[in-house]
Amino acid sequence: MYKIGIDLGGTFIAAGLVDASMRLADRISVRTNAPRPIGSIVEDMAALTEELIKRGGLSRADIASVGVGVPGTANPDNGHIEDADNLGFSDTPFVSLLEERVRLPVRFGNDANAAAWGEYRTGGYPADSFVMMTIGTGIGGGVILNGRLWAGINGAAAEFGHMVIRCGGAACNCGRAGCFEAYASATALIGRARGKMKEEEQTALWRLCGGDPDRLEARTVFDGAAAGDEACRELLDDYTTALAEGAANIINIFQPACLCIGGGVSRAGEALLRPLREKTAGLIYSRNAKRNTQIILARLDNDAGIIGAALLEE
Helix, strand or coil: CEEEEEEECCCEEEEEEECCCCCEEEEEEEECCCCCCHHHHHHHHHHHHHHHHHHCCCCHHHEEEEEEEECCEEECCCCEEEEECCCCEEEECHHHHHHHHHCCCEEEEEHHHHHHHHHHHHCCCCCCEEEEEEECCCEEEEEEECCEEECCCCCCCCCHHHCECCCCCCECCCCCECECHHHHCHHHHHHHHHHHHHHCCCCCHHHHCCCCHHHCCHHHHHHHHHCCCHHHHHHHHHHHHHHHHHHHHHHHHHCCCEEEEECHHHHHCHHHHHHHHHHHHCCCCCCCCCCCCEEEECCCCCHHHHHHHHCCCC
16 A cells, blocks of 8 residues: 655645655655645645556555645644644645545644654664754754654644744744744745845855845855855854754753754755754753764655655554
8 A cells, every 4th residue: 555645835745655665656746836725735735646646557545545744733633724824824624625635534744743754764763752853944843752753732843943042033924023933944044145135246146046036045055155155154154053042942852862954954964064063062951961962964855744744643
């Protein structure tokens, strides 16, 4: 039997066919194009499901279930997406809409929780305490304790992006001010880089994005810093400082064996990991302990969210 996993992201809806060995047999995606009505997004998910079944030479009888990782709070009691600020959803009857359309059992959970579960289940990690932080459009996370995914009383656990790191700071779309996400998401880095472009005409950012600020991505800043651009280096120094504040908070609370960094920004590799480790080490309460949390990069990249969604409720 196969399962289908779907990762509903702020930029793409990615779907994959997952076999009994938890391997991704096929993968397809479409742009999310948010904000738009939930019905339109469900139609895209149904179309992706149909395409995966067709491409695999399968029938619905070969598919045990469809699992979906959604941004925001996934209520397991009524199947509603209760809050998804980045997509504009509130108390949306998601599971019933998708089940009616795909005619298969649907499981769902928070997208970052799903990514953590997929990474943990298939990444070969020996630890029974594992925390993952995903950095993309927003910042999410997932917590594995004693080998089990901990989703909290209402499915809303590990919303790391919405802990405040600067009281009275920058506004966040959750309604609070000073949230971690407002300083350390890819969106935050891009916003600050665009502001820097307005201030400095000589920064390499102009060249790297072809003179169009709308084409700027988080990796553009990393590329500029690697090329020696001072403005990009300053941006990254500020960015990793904010990221370390949040990482230290997470470690102080959970003291996991490892903190795994995933999401699009993690593709920067050592350029991200090296300063993050150095700055976090000086902030954690247990800095003098003989054993401390290892900060590592995710191994599965974007596949973790798809595989983890397929494996939800296992």
